[in-house]
Amino acid sequence: MKQRITYLVQNPDDFTPEQLDVSETTFTLNKVPAAKEHRITFGLSELPGELRTAFEQWHELHIRWTCQTPYTAVPPFTSRVSPGLHVFFTPRKDQPETTLCDHLHQAFGPLPKCSSPTTSFTKLPVLSERFSMSSYFQYYAHVPTLENLVTFIHEKLCNSSSKACKAAASSLLSVAYLDIDYDAISHAVVINAFWAPNTWTESVTLPGKQDTIEIGVLTHEPNPDPDDIGFGGFLTVLGQDTAPKPTRFQTPTRHYPLAHPLTYTTSLSSPTGLHPTLIISLSTLPIPPHATCKLHAHLTLPSALFIDKYQFVDPLFLAAHHLHALRSLSGATDLEAPDWVVEQWGSAALFEVALPNAPNQQAPPAAYNISIPLHLRYLPAAPSSHSAVPLPWPVLFFACRADEGAKMAGNPFDRLHLGYEALFGPKTRFMHVPPAQGVDGMVEWIDVPVLDLRGAAWVEWGTVGMVVGAFLGLCWVLFGGKKEVVVEKGGKKKQ
């Protein structure tokens, strides 16, 4: 087991080395205001038997979970995915995968539309073949908390006497995002948790005498190369070092924050009906940070919702919604199927947003709305008039051309497999638009009208009765004994 903990202090003035204390087995922080990343790497052999056997059957697994509340992303932890549980998976070539969903259900609680990757997962679109790091299958589910995962770790993974294990697991309840990665080549499972800026007063203790933990407390440093970000601060290898060692380094990065204060919120036009429109409201007019930058929205839609790609061909229609093009659409895109026929989890879409014309310098910054027309599938009849469907907020970013692609992977904080990088070339820099703070949650709920079973008892007999009655009535009209009357009537008419 290897561990690396990074505290990133946003404001260097808020931090002095006196706030750190290093002893032989413990590293203590005193009121350090910082964002935190904790990375734990397990060798396969360190995992319990059942999990080890499972991982051994897979080629690659990448799990991305993000919380619903908007958090502050601090460089280099700038990348974002829509809130909820994302799974990117590549099976082994020779082995059809059957158990992944069972493990997911166990770890994250009962998930909708997850029976096996071949039936429930969708194929991840790859526009850029050169992006070799992309997975094959994609799955998403609305999972609001990690409570189930924490219980799972407490019961199944922690040694019953290990308080540290249980405490570490419980700390996951407050993460902003959690990544779990495995690939057959490294034979290692990497768990990466990120906490939004907070004031940390805590101790990190070595689990065993042979173990070491790498702890960094970093601040941002200005640096001459605009493509890189620079860090300064202190590195400590707990178990080896007796005092924090000053450090300074810089690295290119795939994900950057935006320099100018642009945020977005998401809402639905009311009433939603069966054709809800998703509205993304930008706080100001979006100005591309560079001429090569194009604004994109990446949507993750549960199976109850779908996009009709044929709508996004007409330039007038696109312009009316402030869209430039539907760049990619994958997954369950059937235009007619009701939800209960769809086996896949849903679909993912990438839109390029139309940028407004260069804003007038004198004019005050105006808000800018993007709308995306969606459609609802029929949901199963239920003992209520409506069923609620979650719609996670899309992620919004500028995709810009970067001079160097390969070097980005050398970034010790590089984060991959977010579901949308493979839709761009490897030399792409993502500049993320953060969601506005202080909103309830980054999930919209849509009330979908369904057939209310409470009043449906008589529908079957009512319908059949009416049809049979009408049929018999028509039989009588066709062959019945009123012939004389009819002839009379007809005769009169002839006169």
Place this chain on the structure above:
Amino acid sequence: MALSLLSSFFASPRAIFSAAILLRALFLVYGLFQDAFSPMKYTDIDYFVFTDAARFISRGQSPYARDTYRYTPLLAWMIYPTTWPGAWFSFGKVLFAIGDIVAGWMMFRILCSYQNMSQERALKFASIWLLNPMVATISTRGSSEGLLGVFVIALLWAVLSKRIELAGLLLGFAVHFKIYPFIYAASIVWWLDDTQLGRHNNANQAASRSLVEMTATFLNYQRVMLAFYSLLTFIGLNMAMYSSYEWPFLEHSYFYHLTRIDHRHNFSPYNTLLYLNSSPKPNHSPSIELERLAFVPQLLLSGVMIPVALSKKDLPSTMLAQTFAFVAFNKVCTSQYFLWYMMFLPFYLPDSTLLRSRRVGITSLVFWVLGQIFWLQQGFQLEFNGQSTFIPGLWASSILFFVVNVWILGIIILDVRAKTPSRPQVAASKKRS
């Protein structure tokens, strides 16, 4: 003054057909403007499906590469020029509109020749189709239902004029194109008896005939030829399409229509039941799934009982009653289906109770329209306001509309029953002479 102008208008085929063409041309041009300047399109969504399918064909691909293309590949081939640049995109709409006009012209000819109408009266009734804004809108928006009209009316004309080989060809083609015209086979076959063919058998002889003799008499030359040519066309077209487009052709043109659930709201009386019974339910309450038998009353009425009871009295009106029954009892019903029976109205209405009795006619029309308005209002509340109107609103309105339809169908059936069997007129008298 106005009246005389109106009557001279209806006296002139040139005026009527010019007006019909002008009406469609205006709609077409208006549509071009709306499409060019508004994100809300005049053009029907289906037209984009057809033209996309034609584009796939032009690239050597299958038309079924376009989602929701559920038609014969012939349709995509027919509008192949829409793949050419510029104004050619509207070629399909022009073709459908021309189909409308040709169908209207054949209606006019049939009314003159086989219903012995004066030219003016025939034009008035053909105008129900020719000058009907609903018909003109549907074809100029690019829906293929109007194109089917020209084939069905041509079929009727071919049968009435005893061009049996052509009739067989058209019947086979129409069934290949849209399946439902197979119901006309029954009425045409039943109608094609010896009386129609101008051969008079002695009624006394008929009583003593054996089953074999009766079968032999029934299978007269025309009936066999109709069956032969229609089956030949139908099978030939299907084989040709299958050889080019294989399984997807069968799947999308035919099997889809057998397996579709039709859970989305539509005018059919079955639609709430289909949604209810196809949806998985939390507590599995047993269902008798009687909706699986929905085709029984529909096909018995439209394919057997109405043809047998009525076709010898009046073939065109029987075809109207058949289509009306087929649409009213169908598991799915949208307003485009109304066009299927509207094309027979000019033949039936002249001698109908609906026109003779103003009270009955206006009441029927008002209820037919009200039934749709009630349903559309409920549908709007569901679709755009998100209210769960499935029960009771949508169900009740679709049942109400169904009852109205059945009531009108009853009037049509009674009217046709009251007729004396039609005598072969122009064609047969020519033969006799």
